Amino acid sequence: MMSIKAIDLDYTYGPGTAFEHHVLKHVNFEIQDGEFVGLIGHTGSGKSTLIQHLNGLIKADSGDILYHGTSIYSEGYKLRELRGRVGLVFQYPEHQLFEADVFSDVCFGPKNLGCSEEETKKRARHALSLVGMDESFYGRSPFELSGGQKRRVAIAGVLAMRPEMMILDEPTAGLDPRGRDEILNQIERLNRQHGLTILLVSHSMEDVARYVDRIMVMNHGEKVFDGPPKEVFLHYRELESMGLAAPQITYVVQGLRERGIPIDDSITTVEEARDAILSLLCTSKPHRD
Amino acid sequence: MIRDITIGQYYPVDSVIHRLDPRTKLFGTMIFIISLFFANSLLCYLAATVFMGAAVKLSKVPFRFIVRGLKAIVLLLLISIGFNLFLTDGEELFRIGFLRVTREGAALAFFMGMRLMYLVVGSSIMTLCTTPNQLTDGLEKSLGVLKRIGVPVHEISMMMSIALRFIPILVEETDKIMKAQMARGADFESGNLIQKAKNMIPLLVPLFVSAFRRATDLAMAMEARCYRGGEGRTKMKPLRYAPRDWTAYGICVCYLAGVIALSRL
Numbered sequence: 001m002m003s004i005k006a007i008d009l010d011y012t013y014g015p016g017t018a019f020e021h022h023v024l025k026h027v028n029f030e031i032q033d034g035e036f037v038g039l040i041g042h043t044g045s046g047k048s049t050l051i052q053h054l055n056g057l058i059k060a061d062s063g064d065i066l067y068h069g070t071s072i073y074s075e076g077y078k079l080r081e082l083r084g085r086v087g088l089v090f091q092y093p094e095h096q097l098f099e100a101d102v103f104s105d106v107c108f109g110p111k112n113l114g115c116s117e118e119e120t121k122k123r124a125r126h127a128l129s130l131v132g133m134d135e136s137f138y139g140r141s142p143f144e145l146s147g148g149q150k151r152r153v154a155i156a157g158v159l160a161m162r163p164e165m166m167i168l169d170e171p172t173a174g175l176d177p178r179g180r181d182e183i184l185n186q187i188e189r190l191n192r193q194h195g196l197t198i199l200l201v202s203h204s205m206e207d208v209a210r211y212v213d214r215i216m217v218m219n220h221g222e223k224v225f226d227g228p229p230k231e232v233f234l235h236y237r238e239l240e241s242m243g244l245a246a247p248q249i250t251y252v253v254q255g256l257r258e259r260g261i262p263i264d265d266s267i268t269t270v271e272e273a274r275d276a277i278l279s280l281l282c283t284s285k286p287h288r289d
Numbered sequence: 290m291i292r293d294i295t296i297g298q299y300y301p302v303d304s305v306i307h308r309l310d311p312r313t314k315l316f317g318t319m320i321f322i323i324s325l326f327f328a329n330s331l332l333c334y335l336a337a338t339v340f341m342g343a344a345v346k347l348s349k350v351p352f353r354f355i356v357r358g359l360k361a362i363v364l365l366l367l368i369s370i371g372f373n374l375f376l377t378d379g380e381e382l383f384r385i386g387f388l389r390v391t392r393e394g395a396a397l398a399f400f401m402g403m404r405l406m407y408l409v410v411g412s413s414i415m416t417l418c419t420t421p422n423q424l425t426d427g428l429e430k431s432l433g434v435l436k437r438i439g440v441p442v443h444e445i446s447m448m449m450s451i452a453l454r455f456i457p458i459l460v461e462e463t464d465k466i467m468k469a470q471m472a473r474g475a476d477f478e479s480g481n482l483i484q485k486a487k488n489m490i491p492l493l494v495p496l497f498v499s500a501f502r503r504a505t506d507l508a509m510a511m512e513a514r515c516y517r518g519g520e521g522r523t524k525m526k527p528l529r530y531a532p533r534d535w536t537a538y539g540i541c542v543c544y545l546a547g548v549i550a551l552s553r554l
Contacts, residue, residue: 057468080474088472095462096469098494108491112474143498157473 003165003197004031004086008063009053023049024060025221031165031199036191038208038229039201041218042243047201048091050218051167054199055079055086084113087163091170093154097142102133102153105142109161120160127160128153131186148179155183159190165197166190172207184211205247209233209268217244230266249273298357298413299420304349305533306418311427313534318415320541324548325404325411333551334403340544341411350417358413359406366405373398425449430528436519443519451507459500466495 011024023046031037041047052058053065056072056079065072072082090096099105106124115123128137131152137145142153151171158166168187172180188211190196202208208215208229215232217225219242225232233239236246236254246268253267253276263280267273306314321340328334345355359366379393419427429446436442467477470491477488 052468055472057471080476083472083474090465090469090472093469095499096466096473096491096495098491098498108470108475109473112476161473 003033005066009060010062011060027223036198036213038212038215045218046221055083055088084161085164087158087166089158089168094150103138106156106160123160127156131156167199169201209247229268233268300350300417302349306348310534311419311423313537314415317541320545321411324545327552329552358409370398370402421453
């Protein structure tokens with residue numbers, strides 16, 4: 001079942017002014033239900049603009065977006081409802097917190113969608129549990145929390161709307177390694193266990209290689225690659241010319257290959273490399289009695 | 290989408306006027322405005338027109354930018370012209386229904402209208418040719434003499450510069466926050482006045498928090514670079530008058546003298 005389909009999206013920022021910038025050039029892609037897709041690209045490649053098109057915050061100059069088969073630009077289409085089904089978490093989402101306490105802030109989303117008081121509270125509780133925040137946090141002011149905690153509250157705020165699809169723009173920006181792992185594992189759980197379709201925008205090739213089913217690469221407003229991580233990272237030289245890279249481990253593996261070691265060149269994660277290297281060491285070690 | 294708005298309407302181009310010291314432009318504009326209040330005859334306005342026309346030509350700013358400022362005062366212009374035209378006593382010229390138009394009224398309306406338009410165009414030239422930061426620098430230097438009586442001229446000027454600097458940043462932040470809340474279903478458009486005001490809270494609270502956070506960070510960054518206020522502080526690009534500024538001052542003074550003389554005729 002096809003969740004979202006972008007057809008020939010084109011968008012220019014500030015037409016006719018000194019700031020004119022052709023941000024999206026004929027972008028086409030499809031995301032199926034339940035997929036975990038990664039979106040990478042150099043700064044200014046159009047990633048942020050693209051994701052804001054997907055929930056109707058920005059309207060494309062030309063082209064179409066179909067959500068579950070219906071064009072979101074069709075007459076009378078309720079964009080508010082779309083935003084309840086396609087949740088968008090911006091970069092540094094903690095900047096959107098405003099309520100006096102955590103629980104009220106998380107209730108903001110479902111309330112806007114018109115949920116009853118009871119339903120709102122139920123959803124808020126559920127969302128907070130999904131991000132690992134227990135009741136002790138409910139009454140606290142969001143401004144008292146740590147950066148990582150604030151971020152989890154912000155994400156809960158979007159989850160509380162019970163979206164079918166979540167778009168996250170660099171959810172790990174500015175977090176320490178443990179915070180990053182926690183958030184990414186949570187996102188993975190949402191996808192694998194709860195079936196949420198995920199679009200993850202990231203600058204970390206390692207994160208993208210480890211978690212996603214498919215990567216889309218943006219370069220100067222155009223989509224240039226679209227495929228599984230192993231396939232996309234084989235083009236690491238081209239990625240480099242676009243200001244990106246392959247995961248660090250891929251370079252280690254390439255280095256080993258250049259020295260004549262027959263290791264699989266499509267390795268993109270440290271675990272795969274470890275297994276491959278260990279198995280090579282075992283087969284090449286002379287047998288001892 | 291909220292764009293990057295720059296205050297005033299600075300038009301970036303290289304011209305004699307752009308290169309003048311901001312103080313020259315400030316005082317020049319003041320002199321021009323004073324001259325308009327002395328002008329009481331067509332001859333005076335002719336002089337003013339020549340002066341202003343020369344300034345416009347020298348500024349190399351396209352005409353359509355210069356008249357943009359007039360759009361804002363169209364209503365004011367119409368009201369003042371209307372009042373003067375129809376409500377002044379004197380020698381009647383003609384009637385439209387119950388509205389009397391007198392010679393004095395026509396004259397007053399004409400001069401009032403001209404004065405307003407020239408005031409706006411004159412100040413526009415100044416803001417079109419001077420960046421906001423140049424203006425605050427110019428003000429700081431000119432008002433420097435007030436430091437002796439305890440007015441914190443430098444601090445006020447620094448506050449103005451920082452505020453101007455942060456306008457585009459805060460505009461961008463507002464846009465981001467608005468979009469983030471809209472992504473959670475917020476509605477900033479519908480509802481009556483009270484509804485709309487309430488709906489602004491998810492926008493204003495994060496914006497204020499963000500502004501305070503930036504202010505704190507900026508203060509720390511400035512202190513970390515040894516900023517201690519205006520005490521003994523020097524500038525990297527101090528304002529220094531050039532020969533062209535003295536020429537400009539000379540022209541302005543002659544112009545003012547000319548207009549005053551013409552007004553006595």
